[in-house]
Amino acid sequence: MPDNAAKREQPNTDSCRFSSRCPMYQTFRNDFGLRMFQTTYCNSANHAKCARFALASKGTMPPSDLLPNGRTLVAASKRES
């Protein structure tokens, strides 16, 4: 269907502008966890609510273990185990 094909080729303007170089992606060993954050934050308009985005937008490099929801990767792992 031409309309859908044309829509797919357009860039997603809701996506985070840092997604091509976000260091958080390298910290995940669990693909499911990373995909959850990408869907919830990185690839949606919700990226503006991301704790990493807030710091990066101010010119500050976020800590590598800071998650979009404001928790740290280590703290989140301990809580889940």
Ligand code: SF4
């Ligand atoms: S984690 Fe945050 S800063 Fe990094 S790409 Fe996703 S929305 Fe952007």
